Amino acid sequence: MSRNRTSSGAAELLVELRRDGGVPLHQQLEKAIRDRIRQGLMRADTVMPSTRALAQDLALSRGVVVEAYQQLVAEGYLVSRAGGYTQVADIAVVEASTVASPVIGPPRIDFKYSKPDVSEFPRAAWLRSLKKVLNETPHRSFAYLDGRGALELRHALADYLNRVRGTAARPENMLICNGFAQGSRLLLQVLAKQGYRRLAVEDPSDNELREVATTAGLEVVGVPVLETGIDVDVLEQSGADVVLVTAAHQFPTGAVTSAETRAALVAWAVRRDALIIEDDYDAEYRYDREPIGAVQGLAPDRVAYAGTASKTLAPGLRLGWLILPGWLVEEMSEAKLTDDRGSPVLEQLAFADFVARGEFDRHLRRMRPKYRLLRDTLVERLGERLPELVPVGVSAGLHVMTWLPAGMSESAVSAAALERELGVYGLAPYWMAGHGPAGLVFGYGGLTVKAVAEGIDVLADAVSTLSE
Incomplete structure (x- = not known):
């Protein structure tokens, strides 16, 4: 995009001048501009x-400004260009309050x-969908929403999730949030306010949510994960009144919760x-x-279901959703409004159209074979080069654990x-006690086949x- 090169006065500059300070105004103006340039606050080529x-x-008076500009041009801070406009010169920043530490770049592989392939974003x-929304959406839809989010998106997601994930979702019981991070934080805060005291989590599990729960005032206890899912017998003895599970594909072990464990989990909740x-x-995937x-389909009044577009489309969209028991909807809606007045409506409406037109299904069908090839490459290469690292939980998702x-x-x-220059990551952060059996978690979603093999x-x- 071309930069506006005119000197018509469209640009502005905030400068504070002391007219009773004894220092000539042109010198104050020079110093203010010079200091900003030296501190890196006005970048090279900025049009003055x-x-x-x-x-x-x-x-x-114009003469004061002309004198200041001429002095800064003479010192090399500004440069006059043909056409009558002045720019910040391309000079090195010579002052800094601290010496910057060397920046270490990310691993090459x-x-x-948590890195899906965002290059495949449709x-x-x-x-x-965006064009359709902008052309056809009534003006009133761009006003403030209620805390649950755009009705169009709640309808589209309810239809999709009931069809694909076996949920029992109703639009009036859904809430749109800024990803799982916001949805889970608000939910734990509301539960703590309602009198819930102890949250059980799978062990190992995502450590970030444990910190959120503690901040909300909940005690957190760990429950072991078996090959069939969370150990309900241990859960029964934990004294927990709320439990967080990743039933379809446990993170990070990849365990799939069996039908028997799902039934036992619901029975425990009742x-x-x-x-x-x-x-x-x-x-x-x-x-x-x-x-x-989904477990939610078995007991809608006992399960708060959370989903997100972060792994399926792109985390930068910040689109998430909750299916809530009826008794949680009003308070969660109020909490959402208090938190941020609602998620951006344009993205919600675009996603609603994207889902309703079947584009979400098409995108997932296109991505599954790509991710499967990455998974196959990872598992096969591990078998060839590192047979002592046996993969588990490989049947789904965007990661493999060994x-x-x-x-x-x-x-x-x-x-x-x-x-x-290779990034690999251990299990230690995911254990409740900070330690447990050693392992590695390989996320492969954002890599290429070549990078996986080379890695x-x-x-x-x-x-x-x-071993040497």
Whole structure:
């Protein structure tokens, strides 16, 4: 995009002048501009206001501004261009309050989890939805919403989730939020206010939510994860009145909650008069198994279901949703309004059209084989180069976990890999006590097939140095 090169006075400059300070006004103006340039607050090529416009804005004579500009041009801070406009010169910043530390760039190949392939974002289809919304949406839809979000999106998502995830969603019981981060934070705050006291989480599990729960005033207890999902017998003895589960694809182990465990979980909630929070974060990506329905469909009054577009479309959209029991809707709606007055309506309406027209389904069908190829490449390469790292939880999602052999340290592996510009990450942050069996979590969604293969080769080289 071309920069506006005129000196018509469209640009403005905030400068504070002391007219009773004893320092000539042109020198004050010079110093103010010079200091900003030296501190890096006015970048090279920034177009300055015209001398006439700046003089008018600051109630100065034009001669004062001309004198200041001429001095700064002479010092090399400004440069006059053909056509009568003045710009900040391309000079190095010579002052800083502190010496900046060297910036270490990200690993060349990074297996960090939570990185879907945003390069595949369906721009053309999304643009069609945006254009349709802008052309056809009534003006009233751009006014303030109620706390639940745009009705159009709640209808579209209810239809989609009931069809694809087996939920029992109704638009009036849904709430649109800025991703799972906001939705879970508001939900835990509301639950604590309503008298809930103890949250049970899968162990291992996402550590960030545990911190959010503690901040909300809830006690957090860990419950082991079995191959069939959360250990309901231990949950029964935990004294918890709310539990968070990732039933479709446990994070990070990848365990799938069995039908028996789901039934036992719902029975526990009924007996205990408790609430289940179901984080359905990446259930749309399955490769080697039949689809597993959401627990919410079994007990809508006992489950708060959370979903997000972060793994399926792009995390930058900040689009998430909750399906709530009826008794939570009003208070959650009020909490959402208090928090931010509602999520951006334009994105909600565009996503509603995107889902209703079947573009969301098409995007997921297009992405599944791409992610499956990445998963297959990762698993096969591990088998060839690092057979001692046996993958688990590979049937779905955007990550694979491996246990480490006895005596192999997560931190040592990660450090050796990082020396080779490779990012690999251990399980330690996900354990309630901060430690447990050692393992690695490989996120592959944002990588290429070539990067996955090369990354495992580099890891094999790193691991080999640890055993020497």
